[in-house]
Amino acid sequence: MVTDAPAHALREAGLRATRQRLTVLEALRAREDSITAQDLHMELRQAGEPIGLTTVYRTLSALADAGFLDTFEREGELAFRHCSVDHHHHLVCEACNKVEEITAEEVERWVQEIAQTRGFAVTGHRADIFGLCADCSA
Amino acid sequence: MVTDAPAHALREAGLRATRQRLTVLEALRAREDSITAQDLHMELRQAGEPIGLTTVYRTLSALADAGFLDTFEREGELAFRHCSVDHHHHLVCEACNKVEEITAEEVERWVQEIAQTRGFAVTGHRADIFGLCADCSA
């Protein structure tokens, strides 16, 4: 038996590799849009995966804390999307919720510069672009 | 009687200039941090202003729609802050919730460039910096 990569990644983050967590992580990895806890729970249930809503909430939260997921606020609810580890920004389609990751050194530079000018101690920043992706605007 | 500027501004936006709306608008104009509907309601009540929580919610929402306020998401709840009309970004202090508006042509340029590259039809963007302001990090 070879090393189980997803399970290993979870353990490295101090999380036990339970069936539910692997399911959620896999589901998120398989999609390129963002999804809410409620919606994901419904999808998994409909796909025959036995998992509780509470667990979906806790799992998404834990995975986001561990850096596996990015979070978005969508009119009052939290949506999550799988992300690569390093810092990046987003191109968000408002029609299909697809999210493209983009890196932007220009923005990083801009952040440092502005912050320095105002004596601001930066803890984080976000620079996201919203609109319609090529498919949806076609 | 001279023209009442705040009342006039409301009417221009298609909103009746009620005591409650003027109160909310004034309260927001007087502060440089962002505040939630719940908190603002409590403050106004404590200041002796008779206003219902429902009205605070509806008023903040209407004022934001009309472009008088910017909205922020603060861990599950919406916060509002008075803003100037033209497009800008924010420097947000996580300790005192103070918000400084900043303009950034660099960011505007970056947005256009990225969007064009990917065939994205931009409807909006945000570029906010979070951290501790000079006062709070001192």
Next chain:
DNA sequence: GTTGTTGCAAAGAATTTGCAACATA
């Protein structure tokens, strides 16, 4: 075997809606 995790039911919190009384234009 320990300890972290799950999931149900219940609680909690923010926000919205129905509707009759009321204020603005």
Next chain:
DNA sequence: TATGTTGCAAATTCTTTGCAACAAC
């Protein structure tokens, strides 16, 4: 006066918590 607005109470919706059964290590 006609229509938009208010505010209470009730309803909704998202999210969290208590706790006993259970699974991972």
